Amino acid sequence: MKKLQTSRRKLLSLAGGLATLTACAKKETPTELGKPLSKYGDRSPHETSVRTLPPADSPTPSTGSSRTPLQDSYGIITPSSLHFERHHSGVPDIDPAKHQLLLHGLVNQPLMYTLDDLKHFPSVSRIHFVECSGNGRSEYSAALGSTPQASHGLASCSEWTGVPVSALLKEAGLHPDAKWIIAEGADPCHLTRSIPIAKIMDDALLVYAQNGEPLRPEQGYPLRLLLPGYEGNTNIKWLRRMMASAEPAMTTHETAYYTDLLPDGKARQFSLDLEAKSVITRPSGGQKLTYGPGAYEITGLAWSGRGKIARVEISTDNGKTWKDAEMQQPVFGKAFTRFRLMWNWDGQATSIRSRATDETGYLQPTGDELADARGRNYGYHNNQIKTWFVKADGSISHDEHV
Numbered sequence: 001m002k003k004l005q006t007s008r009r010k011l012l013s014l015a016g017g018l019a020t021l022t023a024c025a026k027k028e029t030p031t032e033l034g035k036p037l038s039k040y041g042d043r044s045p046h047e048t049s050v051r052t053l054p055p056a057d058s059p060t061p062s063t064g065s066s067r068t069p070l071q072d073s074y075g076i077i078t079p080s081s082l083h084f085e086r087h088h089s090g091v092p093d094i095d096p097a098k099h100q101l102l103l104h105g106l107v108n109q110p111l112m113y114t115l116d117d118l119k120h121f122p123s124v125s126r127i128h129f130v131e132c133s134g135n136g137r138s139e140y141s142a143a144l145g146s147t148p149q150a151s152h153g154l155a156s157c158s159e160w161t162g163v164p165v166s167a168l169l170k171e172a173g174l175h176p177d178a179k180w181i182i183a184e185g186a187d188p189c190h191l192t193r194s195i196p197i198a199k200i201m202d203d204a205l206l207v208y209a210q211n212g213e214p215l216r217p218e219q220g221y222p223l224r225l226l227l228p229g230y231e232g233n234t235n236i237k238w239l240r241r242m243m244a245s246a247e248p249a250m251t252t253h254e255t256a257y258y259t260d261l262l263p264d265g266k267a268r269q270f271s272l273d274l275e276a277k278s279v280i281t282r283p284s285g286g287q288k289l290t291y292g293p294g295a296y297e298i299t300g301l302a303w304s305g306r307g308k309i310a311r312v313e314i315s316t317d318n319g320k321t322w323k324d325a326e327m328q329q330p331v332f333g334k335a336f337t338r339f340r341l342m343w344n345w346d347g348q349a350t351s352i353r354s355r356a357t358d359e360t361g362y363l364q365p366t367g368d369e370l371a372d373a374r375g376r377n378y379g380y381h382n383n384q385i386k387t388w389f390v391k392a393d394g395s396i397s398h399d400e401h402v
């Protein structure tokens with residue numbers, strides 16, 4: 001910040017500026033004009049925040065994930081162009097006019113829906129996060145995530161528009177023996193997951209729009225299953241089939257993957273609800289407190305798959321004491337919640353961290369608490385408290401020693 005001086009000379013030049021503006025308004029002095037109107041907007045060329053990609057020489061470029069730059073985000077909505085991606089066999093190119101959804105199995109009347117059929121139903125719009133169960137995996141290992149993007153970037157939050165799945169099931173007539181819905185994607189790997197019927201009837205949505213426009217191809221265009229608060233993998237993109245069944249299908253993605261090996265050697269299956277989590281996004285790893293000792297806003301994101309965030313606390317003294325952060329209102333259930341707290345940095349080395357409590361009373365665990373319960377299995381569903389280390393020179397790192 002530069003200090004501005006109000007001198008007589010400044011005031012005179014200000015007056016000169018005003019005269020020029022008035023002249024411009026009168027079109028007396030044609031100057032170089034700006035760019036004309038455009039049909040579809042783009043961000044300023046000065047903005048460079050992007051998703052991180054796997055190495056360019058990956059032998060399997062159609063599988064993998066890209067991460068949202070959470071450290072650059074404002075508020076709670078992720079721009080669609082920066083929503084994280086996780087594809088198991090690439091993004092299919094689907095013609096919405098030809099796409100259909102089959103609903104069959106334990107129903108009285110199997111049905112086939114076009115996109116137009118689905119848009120004919122009363123619609124709902126809801127704000128929810130999507131998070132991959134692999135998000136936070138870095139925190140199990142010694143190579144901790146060095147920025148919010150690296151540690152927590154497999155999570156994003158959008159406004160989704162579509163139809164409650166329950167509306168379709170009412171139309172098809174669900175058989176009393178139906179306890180699961182087996183949902184299948186139209187991508188080459190036909191990703192398939194079994195979803196408990198209670199979840200489907202509670203708040204499952206078939207979404208065709210994201211942040212006010214049709215879904216992005218990367219997010220499942222033209223149709224996706226959106227299961228608020230459930231692990232990302234179950235949110236089947238490019239959805240083409242739902243089969244009502246008495247039993248889960250035991251597919252690859254609910255047996256070989258996305259299960260949690262526990263310390264006693266058994267594996268936990270169907271870890272569907274994502275537990276409360278938070279991360280400070282600014283100031284965070286890779287950034288610097290460039291204004292020296294003084295006041296800084298600490299801000300970040302918290303979310304829970306079990307409902308609303310009830311409280312976010314921040315510690316700026318290595319976890320010794322905690323202060324309540326302010327939460328941006330309104331707070332939505334199973335959505336990103338933006339939190340903020342003013343902090344007066346005294347110029348000493350310290351560490352900062354946040355912890356979230358959700359409306360069920362569940363408190364985000366420390367790394368040690370998580371390891372006691374689950375072991376250090378380098379697997380999925382890591383929601384431990386994330387710490388950023390601040391050095392006396394103001395630089396911030398994910399690691400005390402770096």
Ligand SMILES: Nc1nc2c(c(=O)[nH]1)N[C@H]1C(S)=C(S)[C@@H](COP(=O)(O)O)O[C@H]1N2
Pocket residue numbers: 083084085086087088089130131132133184185186187190191218219220231232233234235236237238
């Ligand atoms: N059909 C299909 N659905 C899918 C996937 C996929 O590869 N194919 N990936 C899943 C995984 S593992 C995650 S984490 C989320 C990612 O959603 P996004 O790419 O919109 O962020 O979609 C899920 N749904």
Ligand SMILES: [Mo]
Pocket residue numbers: 086131132133134232233
């Ligand atoms: Mo995932």
